[in-house]
Amino acid sequence: MAEETKKAPISTGVPEMPEEIVLAPPKKVIDWKRIFFICLGLGFFFLFYAIPQLPDAVDPMGKVFKLPWEGKMALGLFLMASIWWVFEVMPIGATAIAIGLFQVLFYIRSSSEALKDFLDPSVWFIFGSVVIGTAFTASGLTKRMAYKMLDLVGENTNFILLGTFVVVAVMTLLMAHTAVAAAVFPLLLAINALYSESDQPTRFGKGLFIGMAWSAGAGSIITYLGAARGVAAAGMFKEFTGTDIGFFELTWYMFPIGMLMVFLIWLIIIVCFKPERPRIEGLREKARELTRELGPMNNKEKFVIFTMAVIIALFMLKSFAPWKIFRDLDRAGIMLIATVAFFLTRVLTVEDLETIPWNIILLFGGAMSIGFCLWKTGAAQWLAVHWLSMFLRAHPLVFILGIAFFVLAMTNFIMNVAAIAISLPVSLVIAKYLGVAPHVILFASLVTAGMPFNLLIGAAPNAIAYESKQFTTGEFFVYGLIPSVVLMVVLAVFVWYIWPLQGMPVLVK
Numbered sequence: 001m002a003e004e005t006k007k008a009p010i011s012t013g014v015p016e017m018p019e020e021i022v023l024a025p026p027k028k029v030i031d032w033k034r035i036f037f038i039c040l041g042l043g044f045f046f047l048f049y050a051i052p053q054l055p056d057a058v059d060p061m062g063k064v065f066k067l068p069w070e071g072k073m074a075l076g077l078f079l080m081a082s083i084w085w086v087f088e089v090m091p092i093g094a095t096a097i098a099i100g101l102f103q104v105l106f107y108i109r110s111s112s113e114a115l116k117d118f119l120d121p122s123v124w125f126i127f128g129s130v131v132i133g134t135a136f137t138a139s140g141l142t143k144r145m146a147y148k149m150l151d152l153v154g155e156n157t158n159f160i161l162l163g164t165f166v167v168v169a170v171m172t173l174l175m176a177h178t179a180v181a182a183a184v185f186p187l188l189l190a191i192n193a194l195y196s197e198s199d200q201p202t203r204f205g206k207g208l209f210i211g212m213a214w215s216a217g218a219g220s221i222i223t224y225l226g227a228a229r230g231v232a233a234a235g236m237f238k239e240f241t242g243t244d245i246g247f248f249e250l251t252w253y254m255f256p257i258g259m260l261m262v263f264l265i266w267l268i269i270i271v272c273f274k275p276e277r278p279r280i281e282g283l284r285e286k287a288r289e290l291t292r293e294l295g296p297m298n299n300k301e302k303f304v305i306f307t308m309a310v311i312i313a314l315f316m317l318k319s320f321a322p323w324k325i326f327r328d329l330d331r332a333g334i335m336l337i338a339t340v341a342f343f344l345t346r347v348l349t350v351e352d353l354e355t356i357p358w359n360i361i362l363l364f365g366g367a368m369s370i371g372f373c374l375w376k377t378g379a380a381q382w383l384a385v386h387w388l389s390m391f392l393r394a395h396p397l398v399f400i401l402g403i404a405f406f407v408l409a410m411t412n413f414i415m416n417v418a419a420i421a422i423s424l425p426v427s428l429v430i431a432k433y434l435g436v437a438p439h440v441i442l443f444a445s446l447v448t449a450g451m452p453f454n455l456l457i458g459a460a461p462n463a464i465a466y467e468s469k470q471f472t473t474g475e476f477f478v479y480g481l482i483p484s485v486v487l488m489v490v491l492a493v494f495v496w497y498i499w500p501l502q503g504m505p506v507l508v509k
Helices: 032-050 069-086 092-105 121-139 141-153 157-171 177-195 203-220 228-241 247-272 283-294 299-320 331-344 358-376 379-391 396-411 416-434 438-449 460-466 473-502
Strands: none
Touching (some): 032 069, 069 092, 069 358, 069 473, 092 358, 121 141, 121 177, 121 299, 121 331, 121 460, 141 157, 141 177, 141 283, 157 177, 157 203, 157 247, 177 203, 177 283, 177 460, 203 460, 228 416, 228 438, 247 473, 358 460, 379 396, 379 416, 396 416, 396 438
């Protein structure tokens, strides 16, 4: 038998694979920073659970404000939520859910109270505002507005930022700052896309969206149409003092400080978030070319404009019309008219509804829940009396700024209307002892109530800007300290020098 020859293996140029491949399991990376802040928040909550009753607060009239057990737990929950929100230990909407859950589990409030706040009319107002912004995008109106604005302001990135902030502030003179932020948000996304094709955050992007949120707040203090807080505060002031604050009186005192803050916000932004590029070469021509590609305005764009005109008209009628049918219209109801109209006419579809940032909607549900929790358990009033009683023998300017600072701090966490409602009655009582005129207390409170620069829950534009994913909650908090300090300095100048020149009394003669 012939000897068998062994054939050499044929080389294919591909290295042979081993018979068995053992893949090493991925290394588990423990996020110790996240665990630390989770535990820190829980630690504060259970600290308030364990400590005995806190001391009573007593106002200048001798009225005693006791802090019940529920109020003590509300303060602990308030601190826990603040830490979790600032350091993003989990999605901000999930932290909001935890607020409702902890109230129920620890019997701070009943589930019917704690969870009902997630469907408060204010939350529906924000939902309707976001839907309006979605309609601007879906119809193509956002791109048309963005390209037109860029054609006007040019290619200098600093002027693009200034133009954006001024446009936002001016729009808040006629419509709620929440609706303005929701409407311009898609526009800013379009502008940012022309600046950078990358999804990564840029300094320009951070400045664009953070500045938009801050400017919306600054503009919203100028007229009663910018936010509900002005009307509510004026109503409380009339009840306490018998004096009515007219529309033009509010604007006369608020316009200079509001527009000055818009300009100062722009300066802060271009220093803290200096754009990577001083110019976007060819941007103006590109914007004109993109405008030509859009062609004439389509029917959907026209319908969105018409609907917005109707909504603005209804808000103006609610503020000025003498007829009860308009005065009693609910703001959330007015905003939801647009929502229903857009879906009825198929400007929006169910696919658009799925793009709604529910994380933001939940965030404001949680904000309403913790705000009402602090208010209804007496914790907020207890805090206000303790804080303002410190200024019984202070200089009038220090007292006024102390009130304004309290409102500024509280409005970052709870409804600005609630912050004013808590502080105004106590501060007006103390003002009599110090010879401070009531008007200056109201206006100073309204200024700081409109500009919560530190936390997303402080104002809807803050949360809407966060959806851009250009900045973190920590960055927003830290950089927000700068305009907060600037605001207090500017307010001091207006209270002691400028408002008296305009005719506002500061001291009672």
